[in-house]
Amino acid sequence: MNLLLVEDDSRQVATLAPVLARHGFRVTYARSGGEALDALASRDAGFDLVLLDLGLPDMDGYEVCGEIRKRITTPIIMVSTRGEVRSRIHGLNLGAADYVVKPYDTGELLARIHAVIRRTASADAVERVRTVLYLGSVIIDLPTRQVSVDNSFIQLTPKEFDLLALLARRPGVVVTREQIMGEVWRAGGEGTGNTLGTHIASLRAKLRMPALIETVRGVGYRAVTPAE
Template identity: 70%
Template sequence: MRLLLVEDDDHVAAALSAVLARHGFDVTHARNGEEALRALLPTDRPPFGVVLLDLGLPDQDGYEVCGKIRKRSATPVIMVTARGDIRSRIHGLNLGADDYVVKPYDTGELLARIHAVSRRTNQEDSTGPIETRITLGDVHVELPTRTVTVLGEAVQLTRKEFDLLALLAQRPGVVFRREQIISEVWQTSWEGTGRTLEVHVASLRSKLRMPSLIETVRGVGYRLVAPAA
């Protein structure tokens, strides 16, 4: 995902960009509001998935920048600021910000919020028919009834096992980062959940009797490998 980081402090931007890059983001750094607005102009590159907007910019107030972004783009905006009072938060959200993170913040929480606003936007932008039945070789996943069958035989999954399978199955071949899976399935950024994720993946492989269905991408996360027809 492309991400626009609007931050006037080069040291802060460099450190945060390095963290985001390690988690698979393609980061563009803008040092002020004008650079940010120029970066959002249409190009032949894929659009930005999220804007991380610091409010303390040198050329114009971050709230003003947010208002301008919202007038020309539907790109999700997460405000990042030291202004933690409730009036500032309400003002930012009323201007069209999708979320508001107060400094100092936990990096895991920031990543979870990025995934959350991105997920909401993707759901809202989806105009195609919603797929309710997913076929993966001998495995059939029924999303409305939350049922799974293998060779016609029902497989009993826990709630989180089903949520994990459904998340991966709706985008076969796409690598989901561990942090993204934890954010979407467990709604948390707690690092200790990582071991729980590994246990659930192992359980799914065993219950579905298809160990190769869910592939581990070392150092990144997991993806579902759809069986050949």
């Protein structure tokens, strides 16, 4: 995924760019509206999304959005300290796919980025987005086998990761013990209760979210999303 980050605050870039990179984005950085338009004009640009801060030194961010939209259909997420309804409506009317108000939670920003890409990207890009799973503030990156909570990485064993990923792919759905043992351990369900229970307990402790994985007595387990 190629992402153009338009932001003149170097401290913000230093914080955000590594997080985006860890989640599979190749980040190009533009410090001004002019740099952003030049980057987008490049034949090799091929950006999947533009993350556009409105407070730029040379051009008004709304103007930059308008110029981008005249040239290409790449989705734009506006980022601004201007949180009033009029500002958000103006940005969306100019063609932005979403509008995020500073200060924002990085996990929420990532979720919004992936949501926009799912709505607007090509089939290949959508398939790449599906390689990242979300359970509230828990982010599960399948290609790198990394798990983070509130932008802090959690060290899991291979089986713990496979177990969490299996449940996260089916949030709210009860996965039976037999299914889990068959898919994670490639084994039948008999005589494996202690092993599975131990891994569930370890996951709950490491994630510091005991309620994230619910025990359905006599059946199995399910991942509980925050909305539940």
